[in-house]
Amino acid sequence: MEDRVSNNEVFIEKIFNASPEKVFSAWTDPGKLVKWFAPDGCTVYFKKLVIETGGRFHSCVTNPRFGDCWCIGEYKEIVPGRKIVFTMINADENGNPINPAEIGMDPDWPGQTLVTVTFAEENGKTKMQLRQTVSQELAKRTGAYPGWLQMLNNMQILLDQN
Template identity: 75%
Template structure:
C-alpha cells in the first residue's frame, strides 16, 4: 500500500495550491531552490548542481547558529512533474563524504539517505509526498524532520505569493 507509513523512514505529505509542473520546477530549477530549500533563518548555495538522472549536486546550508552544513548527492531518477529521487550525503566543502558522527550528528544517522519526492495532481492542486530513508524518530531528534517541514512551508509561501 503506497501511503503506508514506515517507522524506519520520514514521511511527509503536503498539498500545494499549484500545478505539478510548478512544484516540480521549484524542486529542479536551482534559482527557485535557493528561495526555499533551507530551514528558517538559513540560506543555501550550490557549488554544483545538475538536475537530471545521474546528475549531482554539492550544496551548503548556512545556519547562523550552527554554521555550514555541506551535502552532496546524486539524482537517481527524475520524472518530469511526477517524481524526484536523490541521495543525501553529509560532506565537506570539497565534496568528500564525512561520517555524520564526526559532525556531531546522532550515531544512528546513516551516512547516506535516499529522498523520494512524488507529485500527483488532485483537483488542480498538487499532492506532494516526501520520503527519506531514515527513522522519523531520529529525524525529529536531529532536526532534519522539522527542517523539511520549514522548507516545505517556505515552498508553500512561495506559491501563495505568486
C-alpha cells in the same frame, strides 16, 4: 501510489495550491530552489547543481547557530511533474563524504539517505509526498524532520508569490 508509512522512514505529505508542474519546478529550477531549500533562519548555497537523472549536487546549508552543513548527492530518477529521487550524503566543503558523527551530528544518523518526492494532481492542487530513508523518530530528534516542514512551508510561500 504507495501510501503505507513505515517507522523506518520519514514521511511527509503536503497539499499545495498549485499544479504538479509548478511544484516540480520549485524542486528543479535552481533559481527557485535556493529560495526555499533551507530551514528557517538558514541559507543554502550550491557549489554544484545538475538537476537531471545522473546529475549531482554539492550544497551547503549555513545555520547562524550551528555553522555550515555540506552535502553531496546524485539525482537517481527524475520524471517531469511526477517524481524526483536523490541521495543525500554528508560531506565536507570539498565534496568528500564524511561520517556525520565527526561533524557533531547524532551518531545514529546515516551517512547517506535516499529521498523520494512524488507529485500527483488532486482537484487542481498537488499532493506531494516526501520519503527519506531514515527513521522518522531520529529525524524528529535531530531536527531534520522539522527542517523539512519549514522548507516545504517556505516553498508554499514561494509558490503563492508566483
